[in-house]
Amino acid sequence: MAAQVRASPGQQHRSAARSPFDVAGQHRVVHGSGNLRQHLAALLGVETAELGIRSVQLSVAVQHDHGYRSVLASLRRMLANLISLGVSAQRQIVLVGFLQAQNCTTIPAAWRHPDARHDVTGFDYYRHIGQVLEAGCFDLGFFDDRLAMPDMYGGDHRHTVEAGIRCVKLDPVTMLTAMGMATSRLGLGATYSTTYYEPFHVARVFATLDHLTAGRAAWNVVTSVNDNEARNMGLAQAPAHDVRYDRADEFMEVVHGHWDTWEADAIAADRAAGLYAHGDRVHRLDHQGQWFSSRGPFTVPRTPQGHPVVIQA
Numbered sequence: 001m002a003a004q005v006r007a008s009p010g011q012q013h014r015s016a017a018r019s020p021f022d023v024a025g026q027h028r029v030v031h032g033s034g035n036l037r038q039h040l041a042a043l044l045g046v047e048t049a050e051l052g053i054r055s056v057q058l059s060v061a062v063q064h065d066h067g068y069r070s071v072l073a074s075l076r077r078m079l080a081n082l083i084s085l086g087v088s089a090q091r092q093i094v095l096v097g098f099l100q101a102q103n104c105t106t107i108p109a110a111w112r113h114p115d116a117r118h119d120v121t122g123f124d125y126y127r128h129i130g131q132v133l134e135a136g137c138f139d140l141g142f143f144d145d146r147l148a149m150p151d152m153y154g155g156d157h158r159h160t161v162e163a164g165i166r167c168v169k170l171d172p173v174t175m176l177t178a179m180g181m182a183t184s185r186l187g188l189g190a191t192y193s194t195t196y197y198e199p200f201h202v203a204r205v206f207a208t209l210d211h212l213t214a215g216r217a218a219w220n221v222v223t224s225v226n227d228n229e230a231r232n233m234g235l236a237q238a239p240a241h242d243v244r245y246d247r248a249d250e251f252m253e254v255v256h257g258h259w260d261t262w263e264a265d266a267i268a269a270d271r272a273a274g275l276y277a278h279g280d281r282v283h284r285l286d287h288q289g290q291w292f293s294s295r296g297p298f299t300v301p302r303t304p305q306g307h308p309v310v311i312q313a
Contacts, residue, residue: 095138099129101145101175103168111164120168123178130179133186140187141179142220142313143172147196148228173205180213189218189311195244196224196233199254200294206308207259207300215304220311223248247291252310257285258298259307267301277301 103120104110111118119125133141149167151157161167172190180188188209192202202219210217223244224230227237238244266281285296 095136095140097129097133097138097141099141099143099175100166101126101143101170101172102166103164104166108163108165121170126175126178127182130183130186134183138186140189140218141176142189142218142311143175143191144220144313145169145172145191145193145222146226146229147193147224148226148232151228173209176209176217177212180209180216184214186216187218187309188213188216189220189309191220191222191313193222193224193229194248194251195239196229198294199251199292200258200298202251203255203258203298204300207298207303210303210305210308211300217303217305218309218311220313221248221252250289250291253289254285254287254292254294256307257287258294258296259302261285261296261298262300262302264302264306 100106101120103118104116110116117125130141146166146169149157149169150160150165153159157167159165173192176188176190179186190206192205194202206217206219225238225241225244230236230238239247261283263278263281263283265278267277268275270276282297285294285298287294287296
């Protein structure tokens with residue numbers, strides 16, 4: 001699953017400085033590309049000149065990893081495949097760690113592996129994952145999400161719980177906060193649905209995360225297709241495809257609108273003058289649309305990135 005960064009409609013209102021998240025991965029790969037290529041070439045047992053990688057975007061599941069060595073072993077295999085295919089030209093690689101805040105990996109029985117960790121609800125588990133990804137030069141750790149427990153087998157959740165089939169699913173942004181406190185460069189992405197949340201709430205959650213992590217937050221936008229999610233949110237079934245996406249378009253407009261209501265230089269924090277922020281540089285959104293009505297003003301100042309990165313996975 002590859003994550004693609006999409007520019008926001010409000011980008012023209014950002015401050016002149018580029019965001020740490022926007023440039024963090026490029027800084028490590030481009031400015032440190034010689035060391036990275038030498039390291040990868042050593043792992044693969046080839047000459048540095050043979051290591052040609054062109055705009056490759058990869059994701060590695062490290063849910064029940066066995067540490068940094070395991071991640072490097074996976075990376076070695078992937079790079080060997082690339083070289084065997086003759087991939088060359090621009091020497092750049094972007095690594096995305098695909099994560100799930102749950103009791104197993106994408107393989108439901110993974111929790112039964114002798115080396116699988118079962119402290120998946122604790123801080124240390126996510127701290128460890130974040131540090132492994134950062135040590136492995138990953139650009140982004142990204143969580144998927146689902147707002148329901150799988151119960152398709154006979155409509156009975158007991159089988160799901162007994163077999164440990166993704167029966168534990170934690171809030172991904174909370175997990176990202178833990179990872180962010182244990183890292184300094186890793187991008188932090190999470191999935192939030194446009195169908196079952198309100199735009200103001202999502203805007204505030206990710207803006208807050210962006211502040212806490214010094215500009216490393218990313219929001220993966222989804223519309224949620226599963227009926228069991230709808231039943232947890234007061235609906236009999238998920239809305240139709242076109243309805244979900246029409247609603248999502250306006251949802252995005254509201255979120256970006258709130259992110260842009262604080263100008264970059266709004267906060268003065270002038271003790272002597274008793275002025276915290278310039279009133280004429282914080283604006284109300286006053287959005288009235290088909291799906292949403294949201295007034296503002298927004299309660300989170302402009303973030304280190306201008307606003308969090310938006311991705312679609």
